[in-house]
Amino acid sequence: MCATLAAIGCGSLGPVAALAPRGLPVWAIVMTVIAAAGLRHSGAGGMRRGVSVQTVTVGGLLLLACVSTLWSPSSRAVATVVELGYIALGAAVIGRWATALDAQEADRAIGWLLSGLAAGTLVFSVEAAFDHPLHRWWNTVPDDLDMDMTNVPKRTAAVLSLLAWAGGLALHRRVGGWAGPALLVVCTAGSMLLSSRSATLGLVAGLAAFGLATLSPLWSRRAVGGVLIAGFVLAVPLGLAAGQTLDAGYADWLFPSARHRLEIWGHAAWRVLEAPLFGHGIDASRALRPEAGEWSRFGTLTDSLLPLHPHNGFLQVWLELGLAGSTLVVVASLLMLSATRRLGTEAQPYALGLFAAGLAMANTAYGLWQAWWMAGYLAAGTMLLAAQCAGNRR
Template sequence: MIVGPAAAARLYASGAVALALVAPVMALANRSSPLVVGIAALLFLAGAVAEYRGRAVSLLIAPLRSPLGLAALAFLGWCLVSLSWSPFPALWWRVLSEFLPTLIAASILARLAPARLPGWALPLGAGLLAAACLTIVASLALDLAPQVWLGQRVALFMFNRPLLTVLLLAGPLAAFLALRGHRLAAGALLAGAALAILRSISGAATLGLIAGGGMFAVGRLLPRSVALWLAALVLGLAFALAPVEGDILHRLMPEAAHERLTQSSSRARVAIAQSFGAAVAQAPWIGSGYGMALRFAEVPAAQALEPEMRAMLAVGHPHNTFLQIWSELGLVGALLGALVAFLALRAASALPRLLFATALGLLGAAVAVMFVEHGAWQGWWTAGLGAAITWLRAAACARPPYESAHESA
């Protein structure tokens, strides 16, 4: 292998291209982001090895010694420990084989890429994100005619995953552009992302857009300490209310709201949340085992439930990441997951004002989506989060030295 700064620069440049391609490739193939993020991570890792040789390992290991890194390792360790009481030992590998490689790739990318992106990576990433948004808007306006021409699957929901990826990436890229002095381009990028999301049928992306915008405003306008407390409250409630979400919605959600949300299958979602919540009550401390959501109707905790509730457990996951953590990993897993989230929030508190607000916006968008949407361990979501954090950290590494005092306050 050729080593040295020149080889490293070429590998970093290739990795930057792969990172910039996450959104447009997702628009074409809506489960592709783990592959793209994995390629980007490998390229940056190869570049670090070419530049630093043996010292590249220490670059990757150093963050694991921090409180956040140790908490993340403890959470992953509990996932593995929970396999000892799993009723279906063969099932965990199917889930972990998608989640763990993507998590490792996203972690490598977020660690190595931010300080090593070439100057042209930002306009490339922003331009390709804008192109992905325009492609989605055009396809929806043409009733998915481009997908018919390409021989792809034709369904409006096929853009839900790409749009959730857009939701994660738009804020960090726009903040990066603004810090570089391109405020007009930043606003245009956010407008394009919002247009694509609002034009789609993805209720989760729309909810994430609203929540993310609200949390960004909190971080931008309120004193930093107040914003941190509000963000911590959001995280705490997301974990604490997950087991009783279904019961709360069943009691408080009016029939008129269900009628307006017919396309989102709100009644079924409430019933699913109630069923998983009831199963959590049967195994509250340690859960039923990592990855068991795919066959949750058959785990011991489900056997005490009524037949109609067990039927709702067969959907594969509770459409709530926090509730899935509770059901699979119990109170211990929920506490460890909350600890990771709170420590990540503490790390974000050290960012300058604009990036701090952007981090809160990313948090708000992600929590909103995770509370209503996909399974906890899906690789495409993990990859999207890793790419978003990478761009956010890149903005922090590259912020100009002349940044005003009130931006950093």
């Protein structure tokens, strides 16, 4: 029964991503319960001896986030810590379930995953082509009403661009040859027709890491890890420089949303300097207000210089959790990156591509702590682990 429910859960990812990407936290919670029950039933859910460095690091980050609610100005600070907690728990439980699958169970799971992704992509394509009729119906928006639906396809494109890596590995295990890489190339080309530039950037960055990993997984890991470390080290000085470049009028050649990013990054970098050690508190980005008379020159949805989050994961961690949080995030991320060495030879390029894609999108688009976005990472990573366990049918 648990195996059947888990397979259905894998298959539901595509439709959920296409129609209700903000519903992914519900998927994460339900799958955590199913995975826990499956592990208990199979006897694979026993306690492991010792505590890993990864667990200690993530635990330290959660503890810092929890303590930072004491000085965070956000009314959602506690809720954000709760969301971080159940996503971390889900990653541990669903990840353990995915790696404990035998080849037959994994075949069934990825079969459902591929079918679901195909269905979700088809539904999303029809939605995009006909101005989102299902979303209009669900939100009771009249057909003749001009409605800004840009965030709908952007969220879906972002989640699908993460799930594409698990789908690529699943297809590779089933078909072999160039099926997996071909899927990724098709997804990248298709993303260029959509409004989400961050999804395209993520897929392109992922393909670069994937290509390098096919030649040398070691050098791909080093390259991605180098970008990660450089991003955290240089985030604040580059953010300050971005703001100065914009103020000097040297960024007029950029499109408006890119100039808006530079403005946000410049302001966020200055706010980091106000609390460099422990930050302004978890989720503080949405609550920090500019000084009187400081308003955005490029914002479309809000006039704030810091709309909900800095649209840059490096700066968001610095801003909210300071040097302490940035150090913990770097260590946890590098440990996760290093863990890709334990994957099979075929799986490593897909895992490194996913890591690079997620890193690129996390620093250009959504807030790190948005529950649906964290759940998207969780889903992509755990489904990739499940795909690795599948039998190779070539």
